[in-house]
Amino acid sequence: MNKKIIFAVVAIITICAVATTAFMINTNDEDSIDVHGQGRQSYDYVQGATIVKGETYEPVWNDYTNDFRPKYPQFTQEQYEWYFGELPKFPQDFFTISSLIYDGKITDYARLGDQYWKQPEFYPAWFTVLDNTSYVYFDPDMWTPEGYGCYPSIKEITTNAKGKSITVDTYFRTGFGTDAYQGLVVRPILPDQALSILGTPLFDQPSNADKYLTVKITNPDDPIYEQFKDNLIYNNVNDQDWFTILKPTHQILYDEYGNKIGESGFPEDWVRLLTIQIDLDKNIPNGDYIIAIKVDTPCFEINQEYYFAQDHEYYGAWYFPAGRYQLTGRPHFQIIMHVED
Amino acid sequence: MKNKIKVIGISILMLVALSGIAVGDSVDVTTQWIVPADTGISASFPVHAGEVEFDCSGQNFTDQGATSQDATHPALVITNNGNTAVQLEAEWTTDWPTGVEFVNMSIDDWSDNTTYGDDWLSYSDSNETTNQTWMASLGVGASEDFWFWTTGHEVAETTGIDRTLRVYSTNV
Numbered sequence: 001m002n003k004k005i006i007f008a009v010v011a012i013i014t015i016c017a018v019a020t021t022a023f024m025i026n027t028n029d030e031d032s033i034d035v036h037g038q039g040r041q042s043y044d045y046v047q048g049a050t051i052v053k054g055e056t057y058e059p060v061w062n063d064y065t066n067d068f069r070p071k072y073p074q075f076t077q078e079q080y081e082w083y084f085g086e087l088p089k090f091p092q093d094f095f096t097i098s099s100l101i102y103d104g105k106i107t108d109y110a111r112l113g114d115q116y117w118k119q120p121e122f123y124p125a126w127f128t129v130l131d132n133t134s135y136v137y138f139d140p141d142m143w144t145p146e147g148y149g150c151y152p153s154i155k156e157i158t159t160n161a162k163g164k165s166i167t168v169d170t171y172f173r174t175g176f177g178t179d180a181y182q183g184l185v186v187r188p189i190l191p192d193q194a195l196s197i198l199g200t201p202l203f204d205q206p207s208n209a210d211k212y213l214t215v216k217i218t219n220p221d222d223p224i225y226e227q228f229k230d231n232l233i234y235n236n237v238n239d240q241d242w243f244t245i246l247k248p249t250h251q252i253l254y255d256e257y258g259n260k261i262g263e264s265g266f267p268e269d270w271v272r273l274l275t276i277q278i279d280l281d282k283n284i285p286n287g288d289y290i291i292a293i294k295v296d297t298p299c300f301e302i303n304q305e306y307y308f309a310q311d312h313e314y315y316g317a318w319y320f321p322a323g324r325y326q327l328t329g330r331p332h333f334q335i336i337m338h339v340e341d
Numbered sequence: 342m343k344n345k346i347k348v349i350g351i352s353i354l355m356l357v358a359l360s361g362i363a364v365g366d367s368v369d370v371t372t373q374w375i376v377p378a379d380t381g382i383s384a385s386f387p388v389h390a391g392e393v394e395f396d397c398s399g400q401n402f403t404d405q406g407a408t409s410q411d412a413t414h415p416a417l418v419i420t421n422n423g424n425t426a427v428q429l430e431a432e433w434t435t436d437w438p439t440g441v442e443f444v445n446m447s448i449d450d451w452s453d454n455t456t457y458g459d460d461w462l463s464y465s466d467s468n469e470t471t472n473q474t475w476m477a478s479l480g481v482g483a484s485e486d487f488w489f490w491t492t493g494h495e496v497a498e499t500t501g502i503d504r505t506l507r508v509y510s511t512n513v
Contacts, residue, residue: 045376049512052424052481107372123379124424128482134420141414142385149381149422156374166370175383175422197378197425197512320391324505332380 042288042336043194043202045154053102054124056095068092070121074136083135083250083265088115098122109152110169110273117171118271120249123151126176134177135265140252145320146182147175148246150274150293150332153197158338163282167218170293170333173271174246180320182246183306185296188215188276194290195330202336205290212284215291217242219275243302244272248318276335286340292331297323378425382510385418385484393417393489393506400440400496407489412451415486419508421479427510429475429485434505437469440496447488448475478513 059068064080069090075083084090091097097116100106109117120126130136134144151171159166174182190209194202247267255261278291298306303321386392387409393416394408407416421427437444447461462473479485 042374045374046378049378049425051376051378054424101377104375107375109375123422125379125422125482128480129420129422131482139414141388142418143388144383144385144418144420145391147381147383147420147422149379151377151379152375153378153380154374154376155372158369158371160369168370173381175381175420177420178383197376199511324392324507330511336374 055127059092082263086268129176143179145180146322147178156336172274177250182322186242187294212281214279218277289337291335293333379423381422383420404490417487420484425512426478430509432472433469441493443492
């Protein structure tokens with residue numbers, strides 16, 4: 001009997017040790033990935049730049065979160081609740097799916113459930129940033145009012161939808177460790193050139209593209225903006241433009257006496273699935289076209305309304321007219337579209 | 342009257358639904374390539390600052406440091422939230438007010454309020470709207486610190502002038 005107990009204890013210890021080791025092992029065998037897809041790649045989008053993979057782990061049950069989120073040794077259970085408490089449960093197959101994405105075996109991101117794309121682990125920089133300044137070693141005397149981006153940054157599609165409409169999606173998200181409610185204007189545009197991720201021109205937009213293409217953002221609506229948009233006289237926006245508040249991904253919370261009472265992390269909607277509708281004229285010539293997403297600062301009137309929008313959710317001093325400092329050398333998102341019969 | 346409205350409403354809904362089906366049945370869209378690059382940088386400031394600000398007490402100032410910056414708190418921190426290294430460049434979008442001569446910035450290295458670190462660059466009133474490279478490569482998830490000072494003479498008195506400093510990030 002004693003031998004059986006000893007054997008059982010040893011077995012349990014062994015299993016625990018193996019499991020602990022397994023979940024700490026980063027299973028990546030390469031650090032970088034190439035562009036991927038099916039069919040042909042028409043242009044050299046990357047031009048030698050290195051795109052870094054996110055990390056992947058073996059799934060191990062996390063008692064702090066009651067799901068399969070990796071157990072980062074830097075975080076306490078309280079921090080797990082602060083940072084991840086509002087997110088969907090972390091699926092057991094999360095890193096299987098993310099590996100398929102990194103390897104180009106899944107390209108239809110719009111079919112993924114939000115239990116995947118709303119996790120910070122879906123975005124490769126998370127694994128570096130969490131150890132940097134944003135969550136573990138952040139400085140309470142600094143704050144981050146601006147940070148956002150798109151993932152992926154380029155999609156190449158082929159369509160024969162002449163005289164019809166198609167939609168293309170990307171993920172639009174707050175940057176890690178961002179403190180403010182960011183007001184942004186997101187504009188679909190027809191740029192003059194397609195650019196590689198290094199900013200190198202790839203090809204020119206057909207000169208009459210605007211005659212054959214109409215683009216607008218259809219998802220998601222911003223309910224706060226919808227409430228006041230009809231009462232404003234705009235000075236720099238069009239009907240196709242889209243307004244949004246991107247919510248903060250990290251805040252330190254204080255009581256009325258200035259004492260820290262906790263932190264907050266990722267809200268449930270810190271990432272938005274951005275849907276671009278492209279209407280193709282029935283007479284559009286075959287060829288290659290570029291549709292892009294450009295981000296700008298809202299005009300004064302829009303900002304003022306958002307500052308007032310405290311009935312819906314407290315913004316006040318936490319509202320920040322973003323889009324002022326950051327501009328990538330190319331649009332945040334580009335759609336390279338081949339039109340054919 | 343109510344019934345009539347309802348019927349019209351249903352008719353419209355049916356038309357919309359039918360047209361949706363027709364479009365969905367006949368369109369081919371093939372996603373051929375996806376570039377899984379994640380764009381995005383973030384900008385951080387000392388608490389209570391949402392910009393790089395100089396509080397100048399008179400019309401003449403020399404090496405006036407940005408408000409709220411000190412040895413441990415840069416006026417600006419840029420973090421690369423994407424999954425490719427980026428080059429950082431910046432320029433002012435419009436000319437400075439007459440009399441502002443220099444804005445000098447120190448990168449990653451605070452020395453003191455009047456001498457700059459080893460790695461610094463300068464904008465003058467002749468090139469403030471010209472792009473300058475701040476960093477050739479900021480790695481994935483990495484941050485970089487920036488401190489600012491300005492010098493000016495006979496600058497017109499004002500309650501505040503905003504000039505936008507636009508930071509460009511390009512993958513490298």
